[in-house]
Amino acid sequence: MCDPKPGARCSADTWKELQHARSKADAARRDLDRAPEDPSARRRLHQAESNLAEKSAAYDSSPRGQRELAEMIDSAADPNNPELDDLRTRLCAGRATRIAQKQALARSRGLSGAEESLEVDRALNRLRHPDGGYTRHPNTGREESIGFFVSPYPDREVAIPFDQLRPIDLLRFSKANADLLRMDYHYEGAWHDPETGIVSLDVSVKTLDAAEARRLAEQHQQVAFFDAQTGASVEVDPNARDRISHLNEGNPS
Known part of the structure; x- marks a missing residue:
């Protein structure tokens, strides 16, 4: 009905x-x-x-x-x-x-919808699966379920092998990027690349147009954009993995 x-x-x-x-x-x-x-x-x-x-x-x-x-x-x-x-x-x-x-x-009907907060341990659990990840609001912790997400800030990106990722890494990343995360339509993003096993932490922006997300990914040397409707990444530039691997080389273990 x-x-x-x-x-x-x-x-x-x-x-x-x-x-x-x-x-x-x-x-x-x-x-x-x-x-x-x-x-x-x-x-x-x-x-x-x-x-x-x-x-x-x-x-x-x-x-x-x-x-x-x-x-x-x-x-x-x-x-x-x-x-x-x-x-x-x-x-x-x-x-x-x-x-x-x-x-x-x-x-x-006079009802109110309760927003679910995404805790750090839940975020880590999502990342355990290859191609897993999240895009969440930096203030509420609410995970975004509509739209396409891509990072136009490759200089702010952090890459960490999943087996080395700790909850403190997520908290440090949020603190280091507080200036961007205060801006409208900016979100905390994380993606577990199924090809490399590396988790990328980034500041993502939201668009409601998949073609625009693809354009931004190409422009900013991103491997993929995230499709919240299907819950999967859409690969755009596999060669961008080289850039991310160099980020990982600079990370202390």
């Missing part, structure tokens, strides 16, 4: 509305093909395509739509392919919409 307004929509209803919008858009295109000089036909097509985009976004935010987008990304032969960036961005936008709807429903 769909939530009552202003809550989230269900898969069945959004799917029916999407199919109806597609039919209307197809009909409007046929009308314009028959009368290409008719301004009313052009206007009807514009309205139909705008409605189709709205219904498509609504379906992307439904449970079924979210699953389908995630499955298309997961089943791709190359999960790092830039051609998947649009799907990743749609998954992000759909998740953000659904969370906002759930929050709006909670507010309308």
Whole structure:
């Protein structure tokens, strides 16, 4: 069932509305093909395509739509392919919409959502798994679950082999980068590289566009950006591992 307004929509209803919008858009295109000089036909097509985009976004935010987008990304032969960036961005936008709807429903009912804090030991536990990591708010400790994260500050990055990583290293990193972490949309980031076993600590920024995250990763010599929707990194420049290995060489054991 769909939530009552202003809550989230269900898969069945959004799917029916999407199919109806597609039919209307197809009909409007046929009308314009028959009368290409008719301004009313052009206007009807514009309205139909705008409605189709709205219904498509609504379906992307439904449970079924979210699953389908995630499955298309997961089943791709190359999960790092830039051609998947649009799907990743749609998954992000759909998740953000659904969370906002759930929050709006909670507010309308007079409820408040409790924010979970990410403790240092929990952060370390996440990093035990290859390709594990986190992106968390420096003040609340809340782990970010929406968006794409990448560090534009390679000069602030610290690289430590996982078997040498200690809780004090995370605390020291946060303290050393307090100036950046006070800025809006800046987060504490950590990533356990499955290729090298090295944990990179960095200051990450957030974007809601996967293509923008890719561009920033390329610009700042980052191996990957983090996709919070899938919980996995997206490799952009494997050669950047050389830069990170040199960072590790400078670290005391």
